[in-house]
Amino acid sequence: MKTSWLKSGIASVALVAATGAAWAEKANDTLRVAFTKELENVDSFFNSSREGVVLQRAIWDGLIYRDPVTNEYKGNLATSWEWIDDTTLELKLREGVTFHNGAPFSADDVVYTVNFVSKEENGVKTQRNVNWMESAEKVDDYTVRIHLKEKFPAAIEFLSGPVSMYPAEYYAEVGPSGMGLEPVGTGPYKVVSVVPGQHFVLEKNENYHDSPKGQPEISNVDIRTIPDVNTQMAELFSGSLDLIWQVPADQAEKLATMDQFTVMNESTMRVGYLNMDAAGRSGDTPVTDLRVRRAINHAINREELVNALLKGKSRVVSTPCFPSQFGCVEEAAKSYEYDPEKAKALLAEAGYPDGFTIDFYAYRDREYAEAIMSYLNAVGIDTDFKFLQYSALREQNMKGEVPLAFLTWGSFSINDASAMVSQFFKHGSLDDARDDQVLEYLNTADSSTDPDTRIENYAKAIERITDQAFWAPMFSYNTNYVFTNDVEYTPTADEVLRFTTMSWN
């Protein structure tokens, strides 16, 4: 008898509403999508959120494209590429491509974009995405050379991911903030209007070049920011949304029982971990002690978190990177089994037989954070819970004021360990470990072109990081995509919504 009256009630209301209204939107050829987080700036170099990546892939193109299914690199704005030497990449560009504002795409645009974003003072949000490039040089109108600072084997991966090409003249004129308000790219969708953080309207680019991304089918995409998942679902029921994503597991399970929606689950590269201030940047907190960090690692029941909370295609992760990434050697990682008794013993050994109190920060998935907190409380670590906005927490973290935080990283869907380990462990402002040995291994791994050397050194770095328990890696995320049966879409494992592969049934 469990809540059956309720379910059938919701279902019937939803059925009536969804069939009625979604019909109309299919007729209008407009796909309505919800974003959960407010996007700070549409300019893809000046945001670090997943929503930004989705828009980036729709509005702009990279020089290269990685097929999300086969992982094969294909030419996009470049047609071919070749390493001249270890630090120089020469690319032949596609001819006849135009930007949304009508400007033709040529080597000048590549040179301008690369030279702009690679300069640290221009303030690209995620430096790791661009700071491997030194500069670009025009050979002729359709040939460019990109000079690297040092050897960087993941260059192709980054060029097919976060580095998109901007129109030189327009970008020089309007800058990042102007680009955020009226974005112009070469991508499959043009931007019709932007209400910052709230509402984005896209329109099919009729002149889209013959790109490996495929041609867009749906004419209009209307994206609204709706922070509350209940509101999103209510709108899905009432037929004013066609697709929602990042739906929490519990809700997705319920939605899956309804006939008019398709629920698809895909794993993502996002890894959830606890960051511990081992270097003591936030003061002499207990987590500077290795035994305490190991105790925290032992206190968390990762299996239970994955099975009961995250569900879907999530898995336990013991590496400070996503296991599918190149160089993310799982065997090298020391994994900490769930053992609260051992955790208590380690705490006692470290001089905290009665535990201690520590500030515990988080910015998303409050529910997971609470569950983690409960594990910590169970071994005697009392937590002062601080739940902040992502940008605020990142800011504090950069200043080194966060002793213990539940963080996540999606690696910008880059299938290379450097996008995660090297992002956080090379003494940058977000590095709370500041370990010289790790830095050394990572420097070697990042700058080598020999795959074996890279694997060996990433493995060493991972071994050192997990042995010293700088982090407590916990699990990988999955995403639930829920859409009405009118929509045809097969999500990919990289947590990027690709409007070009969506169509109406």
Next chain:
Amino acid sequence: MVDTSTTDSLLREITGPTPGQMLRKRVFGHQGLLFGGIVLAILLFIAIFAPLLAPHDPYAQSLMTRMQPPVFLGGDWEHPLGTDHLGRDYLSRLIYGARVSLMIGAVAALISGVIGTAMGVAAGYFGGRVDMVVTFLINVRLAMPVVLVALAVVAILGGSLQVVIVVLGLLLWDRFAVVMRASTLQVRGREYVAAARAIGASTPRVILSEIMPNIANNLIVVVTLEMAHAILLEAALSFLGLGVQPPTPSWGLMVSEGKNMMLFEPWMVLIPGAVLFLLVLAINLMGDGLRDVTAPENRS
């Protein structure tokens, strides 16, 4: 020889019921007061004996048995009101949550009551400059929206039980001050106050034994109003994530935690919402009733 029982009844006819008897009659004749009083007494009992009454540890997480429905929706008696999103027993959290709500309500009302009454009575009794200063302070306080100030302060200092209690206590004194000042002004000129002064009673004595007893019934109403107000504010702050911090059980927090599942498991919001409603209703009914039975005009 006269039958004693007849004497008693005769005596009763002559003297009428004693004041105690009359009070008892008024109290038991007032349904609102009875209802409020009983509900509040039960909740108070539950709060005080929470550790004995709660079937489970309110902090014990069990992810494998998350969101079990309550008995009346098909759950089992192991968790009569189901379990929350982390598998913690809902009934136990509700029981412990009563402690938080009642404590915040009582202590915040006490702090603000002391501040507000002192200011109001002083202003009403002394008048003049004292009155001007107090009136100014009341106006300043009224110009600040409580929720906004509370949000700001809690956001800066960080949310915790103590911070919430102190912030609310320091914010909710305005109504005490306004009502006490007006009531004092009313009784200040009465004959019995003048008489007390005439026989040489000191100012503290006049205030404490002549004025206070005669305005106490107004005070009771304000105390209950503000207690209910504080409880609701705590729930609101906790709901916004700025009040009592998890894992402390608080009804507002429970509503907030249940809200994600509101569409599919509405009981997660309804249960704490309902007890919150019941508590605030009980306090208000009791306040009204107490005013009715203690008002001087109803005494004779």
